[in-house]
Amino acid sequence: MAVLSRNRAEAGPGARRRATLGRTLRSLSWLIIVYVMLTAGAALFAAPFAWMVVASLQDQSTMFRWPPSWIPINPDLENFANFLKNANISRWFFNSAYVALSVTFLQLFFNSLAAYTYAKRSFPGRDFLFALGLGTMMIPGWVMLIPQYIILKNMPGFGGNDLMGHGGHGWLDSYWGLIAPGITSTFGIFLLRQYMKNIPNDLLDAASMDGATHWTKYRRIMIPLSLPALAAHGIFTFQFVWEDFFWPLIIISDPDLFTVPLGLTLFVVKNRNVWDQLMAGSVLVTLPVLIVFIVFQRQFIKGIALTGMK
Template sequence: MTVVIMQPDRPVPTAAIDRSRRRFWRAVLTFYLPATIVAAVMLFPLFWMVSISLRTNAEIFSYPPDLVSIPLRWQNYIDIWTDPRMNLGIQAWNTLVYATVRTFLQLLLSSMAAFILARYSFPGRTLVFYLVLATVMIPDEVMMVPLFLMVKSVPLAGGNDIFGMGGTGWLDTFYGLILPGVVSGYSIFFLRQFFLTLPKELEEAARIDGCSEFGIYWRVALPMSMPALIALGIFSFQFAWSDFTWPLIISGSERTRTIQLGLGLLSTTDGTDWAMLLTGAVISTLPLIALFMLLQRFIVTGVNFGVGK
């Protein structure tokens, strides 16, 4: 027979309670309160954008301004799909194709170049890496005119002859819209830093098993680099989805016009339809917010690995 002797509960020392309270208030004052203030400041423009999208143009310019206008005008989110000034459905599809294909090709080509620069030794490797890194320092605006001339002068495209003369080349096509952005020096640098962290023993084991060099890249390196690829893919997709300048230069008709260009049609010399413009801005932002919420856990992991060496 086992006898259980109940021990009386020992009171928690007052000093331990005081230390716990001090740690709690220190955390509140040094982290949670400043973080809450910063988050509120960052989220206020988004809140204001949504608030304006639920008003009429007359209510937008009312004084004094209200944070929320009652009643809410949800009709704006229906009217924008039939607005004759823009075709939101086609433009959203064009933007999705542009951002998705460009991101996929950028990840594929950048990962190939990064794997070579990180895992193989060959004469001039350091020079090639420095040249790739130098392209990151060149502003995009400097490259706009050369890229435009190259796209316009593609041989045997858009009515051009074999010398790239006489036609429009890839202007106003998805080729001209997507292909100039599929090579990125930053993407190569980011993925190279990640590939440097992979143990060489995995490659050696794959070679012993008879795996080809491309098989090592495709079957070993890529699966292990998924956190970095997803993080980089999110950044690339977001940049392409929000891009305005390059589509403005290349697109000349509805067949390649993106949603950002469509929103620009709501602002003319006669005035700006702020209610419709902000409604479209909210709709164009929702895919990015959903993408971030679904894949946010990969961002910190991928960035940490990417800059870890």
């Protein structure tokens, strides 16, 4: 018995080391598998963008070769020069930037106010109103297009309309028509509210004891502490508005008000089969969204990671 006990004692540390090594190898194997899958997924999603960049740097005769070339053959910037010469890109960029930045800042302001109210204020029916707002997310956006169009067309006192909303075009063919429907969003309120709920109430109570008003608490406490969520929400909003095609297509007929997606469509209609120039234009219009994400990516990732955590 003594010998058996001594053998077990001597074998114990070795067995534990082997078990620990086995668990480490299994964890490492799963980690490698996960990284391989993520890398493959990233490559799959990045491939169209990479091909677009390569195609923009070569002539049309070589861009459709099979198998596709991932390294430009005799790269040059002629496609970009031709696109800038044939397209009113500066006007399209101005329109898209003006609308996207306006909608983004308006949404950040109004949605953060609503989120602060739902997260930190107590009033009768608060949870019911919040649930009712979330319920509107189940309504397809296409259902709202015709009512929004009619409301904007009959806007009293604008675009030649009388006080009854008749006689003119209202906010159609105007910047307000592009901006007004997007000044708030249920998703943005939900995202910011979930983040603001995690901010300790003790900070607000201490501010109240110092005589701070709700506006002061919102401006001095909630906004600075919610910057990651605001950055995430801002990137989502800017990207959506910048890339939106269908709503501008419905309400805009003046070429001087065309946004980037409408402008590219007009370019394709007027200049058929110039795919090399179209790829160059697509690269140019993608850059603003890419720059915004690169600048705010740390805040964006932090906001997404912390939203909803208890």
